[in-house]
Amino acid sequence: MKLKKHLSVMVTIALTAGILAGCANTGGEAGSGDQKQGNDRKSSNELIAAVTYEPEEGFDATESGHGDMTRVFFSTLFQRNKELGMENDLAESYEVSEDRLTWTVKLRQDAKFTDGENLTAEDVVYTYEIAKDSGSSIDLTMLDSVKQVDEYTVEFKLTHPQSTFIEKLARVGIVPKHAHKEGFSDNPIGSGPYKFVQWDKGQQVIAEANEDYYGDVPSIKKLTMVFMDDDAAYAAVKAGEVDIASIPGSFAKEEVPGKKLLELDSIETYGVAYATEKPGKTTSDGHPIGNAVTSDIAIRKAMTYAMDREELVEGILEGYGAPSTTGLEKMPWLNEETIIKPEEDGNLEEAKKILEEAGWKDTNNDGTIDKGGVEAEFSLLYTDGKYRQELGLAYVEVAKQLGIKVNLEAKTWDTIIPEINSQPVLYGFGSGDPSEIYNLYSSKTLGVGVPWNNSGYYQNPKVDEYIDKALQSEDEDAALEYWKKAQWDGSAGFSPKGDCAYTWFVNAGHLYLADESLDIGTPVVQPHGGRALYNITEWKWK
Template structure:
């Protein structure tokens, strides 16, 4: 289990009864499973292609990965049988099983693994493989990964990427008709509606209990209605539904490492623009007094209770629960008087009596963006705005599409979600040279040479203890860091719970720790029905 606050895999939630279920349409005891998963993750725009993002850091179902993680985040083998790292950290050698076949009957070999990683690296997809120089099949069951930079976090890339067949891969068509070697075979995809998988009879691992898996792509309200009507076995639902009770169904709440946080553009607005002509900088959030006051002044637990219906945990650094989280960076929040003192000392004073502080004629006011279709984020943004008002800061919340947010995120705070078992995310978020205008890497354009030094030591170390120590120091070393005690680069608020309603006879075992976007199928091979 990651260090820090423990993560309880499952907690049951049930209180007030608000509705009665209809006759069940999902047959009890059936080896078919029908789920609605539209709230998080949802339908993959590019289909079921790992190189285009499908299953990255989650169970891809159709494909196998080299390694997986168990319910306590420990590394376990999937295709891999062993791995070694050279003393300089630049060569990783992985051996794989010799008994694996793709769904079309063709044996999976090291060539397929090398092909997958080289193709993904060249594609520049969701997984950052910029450190990979090349992957080479040494023999049928041995792959050598040559890195251009030693990376302590490279093992996480071997967990994240599903393996595709070299002989049957076409970037244009694979996502719509994928072939893999995982526990489930692709059957059909009715875009905008559902995807159907069936169990792989030749799977090399534990055979799944459920022989057919149908995923329905639904919004949260429709998914909850379908669950109440007995049309699905399991549905992801918003936190606001966590206390509801439906006959024949149970509510399950899963803790996660999925943190909600506000990005603060660190530079003032000087008229500079990105290569796409998007504005850079914000004259309010570039002032550290604003960032620090918000961090210390808001009451995170109050936000969780009000906006998230209690379904979450306080978060201060974005990685509090993880081995690279720094407990010394955590502080007491909800201190309104201290927050006001910070603002006053920073020159922010309410001179006109309107309740909003100003500095040199500039009001402490900014827009906060959130994805318009995310109910939980909208509720959190509203509650945060109310808390900020107590400090004399006016936050105007606006819901937009991600396409619109992308054009504004360099100059406007955004309510993001992040959460991964790969500490390289910290590197991409805070290392000054990781800024990439085409992605969310260092979207705030943060630059601190001391933090850069810690981040480089962490990511290039081949010793895990040394790496984790430097990740922690990057957050706070007693003098500086990216956390609120240092530069206050983000306003981290909470790690959310993922809430599901499911058939009362569905046993989902011990789920894996939930990352951003959830990994509800991470332990699908443990799932079964407990009654007929």
């Protein structure tokens, strides 16, 4: 990762940091009025941060993780520490049975909801039962039952052993059973470091410090999170209307008086998920499965080896990032044998050779290679977001040099989903949870859970076997061997060495422009989407 002429905050592997942007529709230097407002915020320990994502469905922790919002308003049983390990949050201790099917968690007894009521085992049981039944984006299909043992002890029963179950216990925010009623998502009650004050839909969320929080009470007493896109956010932080904003690399070159650039290490990667099945089948919803072109491994491998990732890092990320060929760089479960070496990267000649040996040739001289009467043409779908369009355009250009015609199409998730199993999709990923490998590559996730779980319908029995063994291992350390073998065991795997189910591009650093007087402590490494607010209790004005 390149360090430019700015403050660079580099932290060691850990999970979770945040999705900050900025607020305003004017640019330029901060005026005297903005300067005064900024000083007033500092003296009263208030902060304005812009966020690029507003959860349209509201802030109910039983329905989704909500990224930063979970950590601001809610508590979880466990949380990731800054070394990527697990530590207690609401949990005081836990035990796992010998058959690894029963997890017993003892709760701390000093946690209260922001309405003053005690948080007890009854609330935890209620939360997990509702989250399991609600179709939450957090996969709880392995949870058979959850019950209250006593006022501060909870017992979870699993349908099968899962080494990564503790990850689920670190993602679900606990809601109060007595107050979880209609309208909760618009005015949530949690036990996190901040109390929800108001939500002005389409504009902002206002929160105030929870003085009864069982952990470190925040120094920032009023936190306002405004919803804005990158351009508006950048203008706002420059003008002093917000105090911190997430910015793309293209904005990082400009020196802004009174501001500092923060570069937070991240595990966010971008890549293309291929439809690996041949066409002909449909999902239960009637959506087509498979693609006549990308089902050929030669197409997938050729594109994977043809991409010049250093060029992507320099040209699109402005140097703030690193090449990614596996999507798992920086993770302890990475099989290093699967990394494409720098000298092999961007090798157009090797890519052309792969295609030619597989029978892809331009037999009708129309500029597009073909095989068995099938033209090498497909669509690449993407949604709005940092770097996606630029990466998509780079992919299209490289494909063109190989005689492959790619039609880049910007869509919303609603319009992508009907095609998600039949056309390649450009995604952002990045998680400190190894079970993400299960979500992306196991055939058991086909048609289960969120639509992007194994959207390409990738299937390999050997990969399934290793993933199952990893999940059934005693703990995450014991599972490492099998996560690595699922990538490549010498003859099979989902990585570029094997079936090449994805073409990965880059690992993107996360950049923030902030007031030079703002101290954000030591943030944890950011996953996909960011989690900067996860350490909000450390933030303070200097």
